[in-house]
Amino acid sequence: MAKAASPKNGPSRKATAVSIESHAADVKKVADSAPAAPATSPASPASPPSGGPEAHGAIPVLTPGAHNPYLPYVATVREVIKETHNIMTFRVTLDDEEVWNSFHFEPGQVGQLSLFGAGEATFVINSPPTRMDYLQFSVMRAGEVTAALHGLRAGDKVGVRAPLGNHFPYNDMKGKDIVLIGGGIGMAPIRTLLYYLLDNRKDYGTITLLYGARSPQDMAYSYELPDWLSREDLDCVLTIDREAEGWEHRVGLIPNVLLEMNPSPKNAVAVCCGPPIMIKFTMEALAKLNFAPEQVITTLERRMKCGIGICGRCNIGEKYVCVDGPVFTSAELKALPNEL
């Protein structure tokens, strides 16, 4: 499919001769001096990902000049899992074998999943890059595109534009104790990171997971919970908002449960994803627990269309959530205009 980006229609090398007066020219030079990536592996970044802070968001993941960044990979839905009454999980593989075999992404990066005719929407790839049997997207039914996606069945064709955006700074997190906090559908990005950390277990200190949902029925990935709870190398705490029959775990809002758990900020990093209101209060709880803003990482959600920093709508000040995010530290967010 990616071959559809034929030399005739794809952006010619000449196109880069356009006079541009901006810092972007530096990025371009890097891309130009790098060996032209084959059109079939647009996912290879221009420079190897380090996961360090300097690379944080600066990697042009779709190599400029090699691929039309608006053209999705055609992919096939392999498996559909009904997680909750409004969340479904889709496991997809890219149809072009060459592309699929060389496909690479980083934990926390997102993809534009599209149903041809209904449109595109942004979701985090919530399977880890260490397990490449499929790419997994969990979709909460909210708008027109998600409603259409909920009609998908195994074997259906979808479009995937990925990977996009920055990723969790997993290199910076090495050797540290990790506190993962996921609320509702916000567990999706946490899941990616969780599996990535577990698959590279020796690089990290203790790993604590706090996963909360409104009720047991609202808990996605319920089939994986027994494993998470029983693992020796993971401290998994589950909570729901209100008492429910047969619930053996914690009851209470995430920020309150977090305060009860009282994780130490010493040599620790907290990663927190969820609805805006949960993030707001969890950030406050983490501050109370003496986590510095640099130690707190979160992901932002914005309405996105292009996913590549051009269409304009996801900006917060001069930053674009789609390319400069979605992963931000609390310290980075504090430097941005107050427009969340």
Add this chain to the structure above:
Amino acid sequence: MSVLIGKERRIIGFLCNWCSYGGADTAGVGRFTQPTDLRIIRVPCTGRINPLFVIKSLLGGADGVLVSGCHPRDCHYAEGNFYARRRLEMCKQLLPAVGIDSRRFEYTWVSASEGQRWQQVVTAFTEQIHALPPIPRIAESPDLGVLEQCG
């Protein structure tokens, strides 16, 4: 498929579920001969019909639009067709402003038992549309060309 390929016009009928759809059915059961140009869309009530259904059909290439519902005072929902009458008449009055012949749109009332009347209405309306030239097509963006090919 009709035997009139090439001669047939595209006419869309919005029929209320309780009266006119039944009337059309009655006409069918009674084996009354009818022109085949009409494509029927069943709606719960003429009160459900947004005048934009009519306008979108006409701008989209339908040669005629026929709305039919319960007779006034017979509405299944008591007053849906009373509101519809006012709305649809206003819609008809707007068509000349766009340069669309207002005869391309009619609304009427046919009850479930009036198979004969249904036959009359459809026949008269189809003849009326055939007496007019095909509806003018308005320019569309070439970007949508692929949709046109699919029909």
Add this chain to the structure above:
Amino acid sequence: MSAAKFIAHTDVPAWLAELAASMRVIAPVTEGGNVLYREFDSATNGVELNRKPTESAKHVLFPRSEALFTFRKEPVPFAPDSLDPATEEDSPAPRMTLTQPEAPKPTVVFGMLCCDAGGVTTFDPVYGGRYQDPYYLQKREATVLIAKACNEPLKTCFCTWVGSDPANKRDADILATDFGNGLYLEALTERAERVLGSKLLQDAPANAEAKAEALHAAAREAIGEVPSLEGIDNTLTTLFDERDFWWSHSAPCLACGICTNLCPTCHCFTITDEKASGAGVRLRSWDTCMAALYTLEASGHNPRGQKAARLRNRVGHKFSYFLKNNNGRISCQGCGRCIKSCPSSVDIRRIVLDAMKKGCAVKEAANG
């Protein structure tokens, strides 16, 4: 770079007709009382160089809507064997074919305003930055821009405030200056050569450069005093949370999209799918940050639900965010269309000047 040329006004239609043989020629023409950049029609020859076009020329490189690709679901070939449910699993899955549009035609935009050419160079780093947008860049490469030096700025013009000029040589491929009897053409880039081969073009008269310079200076003069916008980017950041400032400036705003649609530098778009049975198209079309739907998330949350927040973002983007990402260049080109066509007379100059004034006051208060 080729030498400067001159063409008599009377020869212009013939020249454009010549070019139209092998290129798409876009020129300002009168339509319904407006001047619009449209495809030149050699039958009517109606090029209008004395009035200011109502809209910018950005649609030449960034059409109001364009197909990103079309998609078509290829039917599965009929195989009688596969009717057996046991073997259905093995039958080939339907394929989805994506087709990209044709490469753009060579194009020349004749007689565009310098502010409109400036708009194009503000698009360049956006569409050719971290990611390369092939749709824009291919059209950009295929297009020659002939700007005409502005000789009569309007009351709403303020290009000199924002680092541009009625006759700037930074943005277009050719700068044309109206000498009354014809146009003096200065080639500014190599692309210019693609359109300067005509026999209708004469060598420029001897004193042309000085004459053009005098005309340019007069136009510059006509815009009047240039206020300093030094530090406007940080000033706007400082004012971000000044609710009253943004509320009062946005009060008359109707939240329509006139300003963004007419603006030569507004580049935002949306992407939507249209489909009929097994095929369809993914469209990109202009969008406007002044609309609430622009940022409305599926959850119902809207980070810019208030029109004050949206106006703040538009002004902020032009006079602050863009600068921070592009070496201090103000994105606004001072064409004044958003002022001239605003039904509510919202004046971006006043907002920016007020911000400068207010910013000083806020800083002083902080220091004192």
Add this chain to the structure above:
Amino acid sequence: MSIQAQLRDAILKVLPDVECVIGWGPGPDPLRNAPLFMKTPDDVERFEAGPLSVSNLAVFLQEYKGNKVGIVVKGCDSRSVVQMLAEKLINREDVVIIGYPCEGVLDAAKIVTKLGLPQEALEAGMVAKLELEGESVTVTARGKTTELAIKDVTATKCSICRYPNAVLSDEFVGEKREGLEDSYGDVDKFLAMSEEERFRFWEKEMERCIRCYACRNACPLCVCKDHCVATSRDPHWLTQADSPRDKLFFQLIHATHLAGRCTGCGECARACPVNIPVGLFKRFMNRATEKLFSFQGGVDPEATPPLQTFKLEEPTIQERNWK
């Protein structure tokens, strides 16, 4: 005392009781006023009312729902307010209406034409100075000064204005003026074109529509605004393609949504940056509303809009006879 001075006094009287008073003040060029939101007596100093007070300020009222505001209205603007009251879009106790007799507002395009300079050499923005005195307006453009009679350069809607005085007001200053006749001559004139001509006319006009939706946002009675079907995907009435068809369809959506509600303020057409006469659709609807239901929008705040009610028998509606 001039009308403007009397209005200032009326505004100052109202000011302490309201969040702000919406009126007009100096605009960015001499040809027009801009909306002015007055909160302090100093703001009132900048207030202007007269032939330049073109915009219909009623469009802002819904934003203030729940907060008391004052508004200065011309006759046509007052009808928008009345219609909004009739539809309960605003509360009567939230709005203080200050009315005056309007002598008509200027149409910038007409001034430009009348000035006698070559049309193509003139832009509205080139007018350097404009002075109003009595029945005349003196305009300076390109160093030339011309005196024009106001009545020759007023907006077309003013020459057929039935209600020059505010139809509803809490404060009214000045002498009431006589209303004029409106026989919908523009509608008849348009109908003199053939059907095909009318259809192609709109096709051509819509080609240059830029989909800015200023026609919608300038309309005081367009209530969906932020949730308009024009850009929504659910419902999905329109594509976002640059198609005359979609653009025309939007105008018809606007017109049908205003059926039996439009007060004919003309702001949709005035706001259009590319001069598409979109008001004509509403004129057709308004004439039909008068003919069928003897109703004019925005005259009686107690009236029920005709499409929100019905009669068992509709003597004015001529139904098709199928016999």
